[in-house]
Amino acid sequence: MNKAELIASIADKADLTKAQATQxxxxxxxxxxxxxxxxxxxxxxxxxxxxxxxxxxxxxxxPSTGAEIEIPAAVIPKFKAGKALKDSVN
Structure with missing residues (x-):
């Protein structure tokens, strides 16, 4: 599902217009x-x-040259699925 399909699904399930669902x-x-x-x-x-x-x-x-490069430290986002989501998928 891409973003447009997600917006259409939200609009349908929440009885909103696509513009409202996008917002x-x-x-x-x-x-x-x-x-x-x-x-x-x-x-x-x-x-x-x-x-x-x-x-x-x-x-x-x-990967092209095999030369070593320094990769700097970074802050990354993480998502951890909740129990209800895990249960509904399985």
Whole structure:
């Protein structure tokens, strides 16, 4: 399912227009992004939680030349599925 299909599904299930569903999805994306930027964890009970983790700096290899390169440390977003989501998928 791509973003357009997700918006259509939200609009259908929530009895909204596609424009309203688009705005709702953008608002959720924005709220989660802002919370993660501030270092907060976002939990949606039954669905899952979003949080950040720090990935350490490491040495990698350029696949074309084989030369070693330094990969800097980074903060990455993580998602952990909740029990209800896991159960519904299985």
């Amino acid at each position: 709702a999805l953008k608002s959720i994306e924005s709220a989660v992004t802002e919370a993660l930027k501030e270092g907060n964890k976002v939990s949606i009970v039954g669905f899952g939680s979003f949080e950040t983790a720090t990935r350490a700096a490491r040495v990698g290899r350029n």
